[in-house]
Amino acid sequence: MTTRDTPMSKTPHFEELQQRLNLSRRSFLKTTAAGAGIAAAGGLVELKFGKEAQAFAYEPYPLDNQLETVVTSCAHNCGSRHMLVAHKWKDVIVRLSTDDGRYQRGGHFGKDGNEEPQLRACLRGRSYRQRLYSAERLLYPMLRVGERGEGKFKRVSWDEALTFITKKMVHLKNTYGPTSILDQSYAGASYGVLHKSDQIEGLLGRFLGMFGARTSSWSVPSYQATTTSSRWTFGTIRDGNEDDTFAESKLMIMWGWNPAYTFHGGNTFMYLRMAKQRGCKFVIIDPQYTDSASAYDAWWIPIKPNTDAAMMAGMAHHIFSNNLQDQEFIDKFCMGMDAGTMPKWAPDSANGRENFKDYILGKYDGEPKTPEWASRICGVPAKDIVKLADMYAKTKPAALKASWAPGRNAYGEQYSRMAAALQAMTGNIGKLGGCAEGVGKGWHAEAVAYPYDNYANIWFQSIKSDRWAHCVLNYPNVKREEIGLWPRQDDTDGQIPNIKGIFWQGSDWFNQLTNINKEIQAIKKLELVVCMDSTITPSGIWADVLLPVATHFERHDVALPWYKGHYYIHRPKVIEPMGESKTDFQIFTELAYRLGGDVFGKAYNPKANRDYFNVNDNVDEAYLREWWEGKVMHHQGVDMSWDDFKKYGVYKFKLDRPHVAFQDQIEKGVPFQTPSGKIEILSSELANIDDWTKTKYGYHIPSIPKWIEPWESLNSPKTKKHPFHLISPHPRWRTHSIFNNCAWLRETYEQEVTINAADAKKLGIKMGDIVELWNDRGKVVVPVYVTERCMPGVLVLHEGVWMDLDKNGVDRAGNPDFLTLDNPSPAGAFAYNTVLCNIQKTDLEHRPGWDKLSTSRAHIFRRDD
Numbered sequence: 075m076t077t078r079d080t081p082m083s084k085t086p087h088f089e090e091l092q093q094r095l096n097l098s099r100r101s102f103l104k105t106t107a108a109g110a111g112i113a114a115a116g117g118l119v120e121l122k123f124g125k126e127a128q129a130f131a132y133e134p135y136p137l138d139n140q141l142e143t144v145v146t147s148c149a150h151n152c153g154s155r156h157m158l159v160a161h162k163w164k165d166v167i168v169r170l171s172t173d174d175g176r177y178q179r180g181g182h183f184g185k186d187g188n189e190e191p192q193l194r195a196c197l198r199g200r201s202y203r204q205r206l207y208s209a210e211r212l213l214y215p216m217l218r219v220g221e222r223g224e225g226k227f228k229r230v231s232w233d234e235a236l237t238f239i240t241k242k243m244v245h246l247k248n249t250y251g252p253t254s255i256l257d258q259s260y261a262g263a264s265y266g267v268l269h270k271s272d273q274i275e276g277l278l279g280r281f282l283g284m285f286g287a288r289t290s291s292w293s294v295p296s297y298q299a300t301t302t303s304s305r306w307t308f309g310t311i312r313d314g315n316e317d318d319t320f321a322e323s324k325l326m327i328m329w330g331w332n333p334a335y336t337f338h339g340g341n342t343f344m345y346l347r348m349a350k351q352r353g354c355k356f357v358i359i360d361p362q363y364t365d366s367a368s369a370y371d372a373w374w375i376p377i378k379p380n381t382d383a384a385m386m387a388g389m390a391h392h393i394f395s396n397n398l399q400d401q402e403f404i405d406k407f408c409m410g411m412d413a414g415t416m417p418k419w420a421p422d423s424a425n426g427r428e429n430f431k432d433y434i435l436g437k438y439d440g441e442p443k444t445p446e447w448a449s450r451i452c453g454v455p456a457k458d459i460v461k462l463a464d465m466y467a468k469t470k471p472a473a474l475k476a477s478w479a480p481g482r483n484a485y486g487e488q489y490s491r492m493a494a495a496l497q498a499m500t501g502n503i504g505k506l507g508g509c510a511e512g513v514g515k516g517w518h519a520e521a522v523a524y525p526y527d528n529y530a531n532i533w534f535q536s537i538k539s540d541r542w543a544h545c546v547l548n549y550p551n552v553k554r555e556e557i558g559l560w561p562r563q564d565d566t567d568g569q570i571p572n573i574k575g576i577f578w579q580g581s582d583w584f585n586q587l588t589n590i591n592k593e594i595q596a597i598k599k600l601e602l603v604v605c606m607d608s609t610i611t612p613s614g615i616w617a618d619v620l621l622p623v624a625t626h627f628e629r630h631d632v633a634l635p636w637y638k639g640h641y642y643i644h645r646p647k648v649i650e651p652m653g654e655s656k657t658d659f660q661i662f663t664e665l666a667y668r669l670g671g672d673v674f675g676k677a678y679n680p681k682a683n684r685d686y687f688n689v690n691d692n693v694d695e696a697y698l699r700e701w702w703e704g705k706v707m708h709h710q711g712v713d714m715s716w717d718d719f720k721k722y723g724v725y726k727f728k729l730d731r732p733h734v735a736f737q738d739q740i741e742k743g744v745p746f747q748t749p750s751g752k753i754e755i756l757s758s759e760l761a762n763i764d765d766w767t768k769t770k771y772g773y774h775i776p777s778i779p780k781w782i783e784p785w786e787s788l789n790s791p792k793t794k795k796h797p798f799h800l801i802s803p804h805p806r807w808r809t810h811s812i813f814n815n816c817a818w819l820r821e822t823y824e825q826e827v828t829i830n831a832a833d834a835k836k837l838g839i840k841m842g843d844i845v846e847l848w849n850d851r852g853k854v855v856v857p858v859y860v861t862e863r864c865m866p867g868v869l870v871l872h873e874g875v876w877m878d879l880d881k882n883g884v885d886r887a888g889n890p891d892f893l894t895l896d897n898p899s900p901a902g903a904f905a906y907n908t909v910l911c912n913i914q915k916t917d918l919e920h921r922p923g924w925d926k927l928s929t930s931r932a933h934i935f936r937r938d939d
């Protein structure tokens with residue numbers, strides 16, 4: 075998945091397409107009326123459907139040598155990408171195993187190693203059969219019959235479902251204009267090259283843009299803070315090393331990073347273990363003593379959530395005031411780190427006069443950012459701040475891996491920029507064993523196998539993603555800065571989008587964005603909500619139309635690594651699509667033909683014919699082969715043919731040298747991709763902005779990293795009413811909301827809120843009690859987990875559980891997004907971890923899952939009574 079690099083407005087291509095489509099209401103009615111659905115220039119095409127869903131083949135239990143073995147990969151936005159090996163009996167997958175070394179070229183059972191490590195699946199991946207064949211699997215199109223959100227649907231034919239959608243789309247576009255449909259496609263399927271969901275490169279954006287009605291969502295929930303920060307500082311988001319380089323570090327500072335739970339690469343843990351074996355010291359800065367901390371016997375520094383930038387400023391103070399910085403590195407590569415590295419133009423710019431060192435030393439505000447100053451804010455003893463700063467400045471090479479959660483905050487970008495300043499002042503950028511992450515994107519994959527041309531990213535307005543509800547509820551009385559409107563180069567600049575419909579493709583965003591109660595109000599105002607997914611989801615419950623999508627076992631594709639890893643995994647169609655499901659690409663192509671006949675259909679999917687909805691295998695193969703031969707073999711120097719790749723199932727790249735971000739900048743003097751060619755601690759872009767309301771940020775952002783107090787935190791007066799700070803990290807047992815309904819995984823965990831033992835005692839709360847958490851935005855009910863491993867004042871509740879409302883609007887499942895706030899940080903970061911709330915024992919009903927039979931038993935082993 076990518077974030078936007080070059081915003082694209084209407085293109086000459088696009089104008090031409092729209093003219094040829096001439097999508098007036100009349101021409102649309104003509105197209106559809108011609109034949110209950112499909113009768114474009116190419117003639118009538120009959121809709122055909124796959125077979126009915128198949129049951130498990132339990133009997134007779136097939137032996138291994140009776141099964142066919144197919145190499146494929148796991149999917150989704152889970153932090154990694156691993157091989158799954160499907161063992162199938164006829165058209166049913168009866169077992170899943172994983173990489174054991176033998177599937178690659180020159181491979182054999184057990185082959186493993188540093189260069190070409192095995193890609194071994196985690197528990198989630200290995201449980202995939204339960205998702206594939208789950209009771210919640212969506213097998214045919216459905217239309218809503220009850221109120222929105224009531225969850226009442228009836229089965230309809232594809233033709234009925236698509237006719238419903240096309241009519242509404244044309245109505246919305248004609249009545250409310252080109253901003254009327256909101257693209258909420260996300261990363262559920264970003265890591266395939268053909269059947270892709272994504273904000274930028276995805277199939278939905280291309281489809282809605284070409285249709286001529288698309289409001290886009292530009293900020294990413296994961297890491298918008300560090301995306302913007304890395305663009306300002308380094309000029310790119312490719313600031314990541316490959317994981318094997320961590321094995322070379324002497325000091326590993328894991329800042330808000332818990333790879334034992336939250337994956338960031340497939341073999342991270344293995345390489346970190348190698349580092350440990352070689353004597354690397356580990357430090358963890360996190361409100362929780364995590365499993366990563368215990369696995370590496372790390373020095374745990376508990377910190378008040380959202381105060382990281384202050385602690386980092388305290389470290390910088392110690393480094394500067396003891397002259398521990400790498401001054402040679404600073405002088406050569408940095409801009410604005412200190413008075414000596416200020417650009418010549420700086421004094422002319424109101425926001426550009428300050429340098430970082432003088433800010434840290436207190437020259438501008440009379441407040442030196444000493445370790446003692448920092449300690450009062452972040453709660454970490456000053457002596458520990460000094461000790462860590464000393465270790466970091468004196469150990470070479472040292473990796474400060476600044477993960478994303480501490481940036482998923484109010485002013486999260488300041489944390490990310492402050493981290494970059496520390497990495498730079500210690501000279502740990504571009505060096506093996508050092509680290510500039512950040513975003514952490516390492517090796518670059520060829521990621522798109524369908525046309526990625528001038529049509530690829532057309533949009534008519536683009537807003538900060540989690541302001542859609544605010545926009546809908548307040549339209550037209552919304553200021554552009556409230557929704558972070560991306561500037562446009564034409565006369566529509568600043569126009570507030572009139573959103574009347576939403577498409578979800580590869581996203582469960584209704585369940586995953588901030589402030590769900592506000593979303594619930596907003597969605598009632600919409601006229602069209604379409605959910606494309608392979609299972610029923612909590613978002614789907616709020617849709618008007620559910621379209622069944624074939625999973626990655628049921629279509630042909632190639633899998634990409636996540637942010638780390640350098641390999642491709644072939645994903646053949648392992649089984650036929652279940653029920654009546656179709657691929658996203660089939661659905662959009664069919665919709666394009668219905669909306670605009672051959673002109674739209676062919677432009678959207680040039681290799682396909684009118685019958686693609688029924689026959690897609692050869693077309694998909696042609697796209698993939700072209701991608702492999704044109705991009706992978708040609709651009710990436712791969713000598714394996716497409717047919718051989720399909721035979722082996724995986725291609726693992728051997729890199730000439732370990733992949734270290736910015737190595738050439740440091741070693742060969744290649745300029746950084748910033749305007750100045752330097753590491754911009756003072757950002758040229760920010761220093762030269764006068765009217766912030768005209769930028770996508772909307773609000774002022776200092777041009778150097780600074781500590782800014784978040785809206786809510788343990789230091790805020792609001793703690794009188796809501797004394798606990800809630801953070802919501804990512805779950806080990808789910809990929810966000812995916813796998814929530816997997817019974818095998820649920821046996822191993824419970825969605826529960828973690829609380830410090832002393833806090834629990836004060837409140838009379840015991841392990842396993844059911845509690846309610848609330849603030850002004852909502853209320854959720856969950857069991858409680860009492861531990862010393864979480865710092866006082868902090869609660870931890872994992873994101874992604876499937877919401878389950880009672881009649882009073884209380885969430886019985888414990889989804890933290892009923893408590894989160896939809897105010898994004900100026901740079902676009904979702905403030906998921908900026909939440910105050912309260913907690914007490916409750917008699918309210920708790921429901922651990924939609925399927926009560928799959929209730930977890932984990933709590934039985936944890937009760938202390």
Ligand SMILES: Nc1nc2c(c(=O)[nH]1)N[C@H]1C(S)=C(S)[C@@H](COP(=O)(O)OP(=O)(O)OC[C@H]3O[C@@H](n4cnc5c(=O)[nH]c(N)nc54)[C@H](O)[C@@H]3O)O[C@H]1N2
Nearest residue numbers: 153296330332336337379380477478479480803804809810
């Ligand atoms: N198993 C699993 N892995 C995943 C995912 C998943 O859903 N499941 N999702 C993937 C995706 S899309 C993403 S974006 C990444 C997210 O990756 P991260 O952002 O790194 O992960 P989180 O789990 O949110 O948080 C990591 C740690 O940060 C700590 N933390 C929270 N707030 C603060 C703070 O204010 N300060 C400090 N110092 N620490 C804090 C938490 O206690 C937690 O231990 O993970 C990816 N990997």
Ligand SMILES: Nc1nc2c(c(=O)[nH]1)N[C@H]1C(S)=C(S)[C@@H](COP(=O)(O)OP(=O)(O)OC[C@H]3O[C@@H](n4cnc5c(=O)[nH]c(N)nc54)[C@H](O)[C@@H]3O)O[C@H]1N2
Nearest residue numbers: 262263295296580581582583586606802810811812873906
């Ligand atoms: N409180 C709190 N909330 C958070 C976070 C947090 O830290 N705290 N983290 C946020 C982050 S970083 C993220 S990335 C988001 C994730 O938010 P989402 O992306 O909404 O989460 P997923 O559960 O991964 O949903 C992806 C959906 O895509 C579907 N899908 C998978 N493959 C396909 C396909 O091929 N086609 C189609 N049409 N659908 C497919 C899946 O079935 C699933 O329903 O959550 C965010 N929410």
Ligand code: SF4
Nearest residue numbers: 148152156195196199
């Ligand atoms: S869920 Fe992610 S980490 Fe687990 S096996 Fe699948 S790809 Fe790998």
Ligand SMILES: [Mo]
Nearest residue numbers: 151295296297
């Ligand atoms: Mo994410």
